[in-house]
Amino acid sequence: MLRTRSVYFSIITLIQVIACSSPQSANRETEPEQMTVLVKAIDSIGSNMKLALYATELETGESISVNGDTAMPMQSTFKFPLALAVLHQCEVQNIRLDTSIQIYATDLIENTWSPMRDSLGTKSFRLPLKDLLYFVTACSDNIACDVLFRFCGGPDQVDSFIAEKGFPDIEIRNTEAELHEVWQRQYKNSTSPHAMSELLLAFYKNKVVNKEHTDYLLDLMLHNKTGDARIRAGVPEGTPVADKTGTCYPDNGPGTVNDIAIVTLPNGNHLALSVYITDAHVDVDHGQAAIANATRLVYRYFAGK
Numbered sequence: 001m002l003r004t005r006s007v008y009f010s011i012i013t014l015i016q017v018i019a020c021s022s023p024q025s026a027n028r029e030t031e032p033e034q035m036t037v038l039v040k041a042i043d044s045i046g047s048n049m050k051l052a053l054y055a056t057e058l059e060t061g062e063s064i065s066v067n068g069d070t071a072m073p074m075q076s077t078f079k080f081p082l083a084l085a086v087l088h089q090c091e092v093q094n095i096r097l098d099t100s101i102q103i104y105a106t107d108l109i110e111n112t113w114s115p116m117r118d119s120l121g122t123k124s125f126r127l128p129l130k131d132l133l134y135f136v137t138a139c140s141d142n143i144a145c146d147v148l149f150r151f152c153g154g155p156d157q158v159d160s161f162i163a164e165k166g167f168p169d170i171e172i173r174n175t176e177a178e179l180h181e182v183w184q185r186q187y188k189n190s191t192s193p194h195a196m197s198e199l200l201l202a203f204y205k206n207k208v209v210n211k212e213h214t215d216y217l218l219d220l221m222l223h224n225k226t227g228d229a230r231i232r233a234g235v236p237e238g239t240p241v242a243d244k245t246g247t248c249y250p251d252n253g254p255g256t257v258n259d260i261a262i263v264t265l266p267n268g269n270h271l272a273l274s275v276y277i278t279d280a281h282v283d284v285d286h287g288q289a290a291i292a293n294a295t296r297l298v299y300r301y302f303a304g305k
Helices: 005-019 029-045 073-093 115-120 129-140 142-154 155-164 176-181 184-186 193-204 211-222 284-303
Strands: 051-058 062-065 102-103 124-128 241-248 255-264 268-282
Touching: 005 102, 005 129, 029 051, 029 129, 029 284, 051 193, 051 284, 062 193, 062 284, 073 129, 073 142, 073 155, 073 211, 073 241, 073 255, 102 142, 115 129, 115 142, 124 129, 129 142, 129 211, 142 155, 142 176, 142 211, 176 184, 193 255, 193 268, 211 241, 211 255, 255 284, 268 284
Parallel strands: none
Antiparallel strands: 051 062, 051 268, 102 124, 241 255, 255 268
């Protein structure tokens, strides 16, 4: 079982602590108690896996960290900074999102996740940038990802852009095709949850790309099709969640399952939340459940203040 009796106890204890603290009664003594129980409860979820989490309330700056400065494999969560690099290049070079981009038959490889290829076929075609961004962000398409890497000049150019924006701990070294060749390369495409949450924060404040492009990418993430069992599963139904997932379960190695998101709280504030799990010796469903459980604890804490 993923959740042991001690995990259930920790969750129940946390809920009791939060339930006994209304916004009117919370003070400097009760808040540290809640935080201590919260961190212990989240940490206890990660049995048979390595779990790291960082959450920041955008409007107040309050944060929660569980192994938050640990370098973790990004997997497809790197498609979020890739999308930012694409939009930045559009701004710098005055490129419209309806600009047509060539996809070659040689790009349309088999044995990789690609709703774009599955829906449009394996012969060469052209797509507007906005459609490629949709496939990359909302569908996590691996082929569209590498086409956009080519548009930006490769992973090194994307990495340099993100570093110049103030996030050197987000390291982008390989394309999807390169990651598929050797699964251990995932450890080089890495970030700390802290760094990724800070990038989400800067993005939401229009400090990475302009407001038009921020709103556009945020809408794509709100309509993400791959994250229903992760952060979204840990918040009340109908809660706005703009997220990007990442997953790797190789045949000969442990699993990685991630999700990053901007979550809207009941009071209208926003939570930048990054949850990363790697070296998981459980199946993907249990990994997703761990993300949902960790999210549930974080959300209860911030929503109950």
